[in-house]
Amino acid sequence: MVESYTPMQLAFSQKVYLDNLALLQGDISKKSLGCIIIFDPESIYWLTGYRSIGYFTFQCVLILPDGKPIMISRQVNHAIALANANIAEFVAIEDTQDPVDILVKVLNQRISQGSLIGLETESTYLNVRSYKRLDAAMQGRLVDWGGVIEQARTIKTPEQLDFMRQAAKAAVAGLDAAVQAVKPGCTENDLAAAMLSGATKAGSEYTRVPLVVTGPATGVCFTTWERRQVQRGDVVFLEAAANINRYHAMIARNCIVGPATAEHKRFAQIVIDALDAAIAAIRPGVTSGSVDAACRSVFESNGLGQYFDHRTAYGIGIGFPPNWAEGRFLALKPDDETILQPGMTFHLVPSLFMPAFCFMSSESVAVTDDGCEVLTDYPRKLIELDF
Incomplete structure (x- = not known):
């Protein structure tokens, strides 16, 4: 007997998912394939609306030339899959079984020999x-096989952009909660707890852990909270993120615990100037590389080019932890000839990671018909917290 589950509420209308499926099935026909198999949780979500934390073990979705997708995953995921109207069938992998054996069996049953x-x-x-x-x-x-889903995800629809605007508000709420919690004697964990609480209360779903780090440890890219106690004079680096229906936005700011030194102010202003330059350069028709050059030139003209050692921005949208970006297929980076189009979305990340500290101010943005919309809204300045 097939179990019946109450249908899950999905983020988009049925037509959106059927159009996405038709796009993939059209590619199957064009390339004379027997089927397509996708594995990324972001790809699966884009196609079906399926979301679960169960993607840490083997799972995939099989798309045939006709009919709705088939999901192959651990038995414990069957309920959430069968409650999704866009998944026609669920093939269970028991914990005692080899997942590849199960997938091979399904392929031998569903597609013609030799295809x-x-x-x-x-x-x-x-x-x-x-x-x-x-x-x-x-x-x-x-x-x-690839590129079809990525291309479709590159330009956000008005609905998707609305989710990202909501996510931006939640990310700002998380950032502000962390800023309000900064004081001498608190710990990085206190700040992380405040940030996560603020974003979650503002509507965010689970996301990748944000970055909360203080003092000299800020100079190490991708480190995060580790129970360090905040000291007077510390640089505090806060990068918050949130998502609504898996569509993400992020924002980063620096705080100084006490009055900023002249050096702090100089580095912070250079980063902000670079961010402003990138925002000003974004508009339809320009290249990714030209926006990167506008941002990068600020650092180079100040003799700090060696400390800005990554791309100016990465694409954002659908994400599942540990990923919150679409930077694998869209970014603002040196010499990139990608032409910007309305609906592209980015997290601008100009930064200086130096031995003593990091300075970074970031914004989530969308390319509009005539320029750039900044999705995140928070004072773009070095935040001095005097106690």
Whole structure:
């Protein structure tokens, strides 16, 4: 007997998901494939609206030339899959079974012998061992597949942009809660707790851990809270994020616990000037590389180019932890000829990671018909907290 579950409320109308499915099935037909298999939780969410924290183990979605998608995942995920109207069938993987064996069995049952299988090979969630075993079982019929979903995700619809505006408000709420919690003697954990609480209360779903770090440790990119106690004179780096229906926005600011020194003010202003330059350069028709150059030139003209050692921005939108970005297929970076179009969304991240501290001011933005919309709204300045 097939169990019946109350349908889950999805973020978009049924038409959106059917259009997405039609896009993939059109590509199957165009490339004469027997099927497509996708693995990224972001891709699966874009196609079906399926969201679960269960993506840390093997799962995939099979798209055939016709009909709705089939999900292959652990048995414990069956309820949430079958409550999703966009998933036609769920094939369970018991914890005693090998997931590749189950996938091979499904493929042998559902697609004709000899037909090619399009595989989302850029996915982080398809490991080498599984790929090799699947390739051997399918006798060389696997072909690299990708780019179709990424291209569709690059331009946000008005609905998606609205979710990102809501996410931006929640991220700002998290940032502000952390700023309000900064005082000598508090810990980084206190600030992280305030940030996560503020964003969650403002509507955010679960997301990747934000960055909360103080003192000299701020100079190390991608470190985060570690129970350090905040001292007077410390630089505090806060990067908050939030998402609504998996669509993300982020914002970062620096605080100084006490009056800022002249050096603090200089570095903070250079970062803000670089951020302003990037925002001013964004408009339809310009290249990604030209916006990066506008931002990067501020650091270089101040003799600090060596400390800005990454791209100016990464694309944002759908994300599942540990990822909150779409930077794998869209970014503002040196010499990139990608032409900006309305509906593209980015997290601008000009920063200076130096041995003694980090300064970074960031904004989430969208390309509009005639320029740039800043989604996040918080004073763009170095925040001095005198006690």
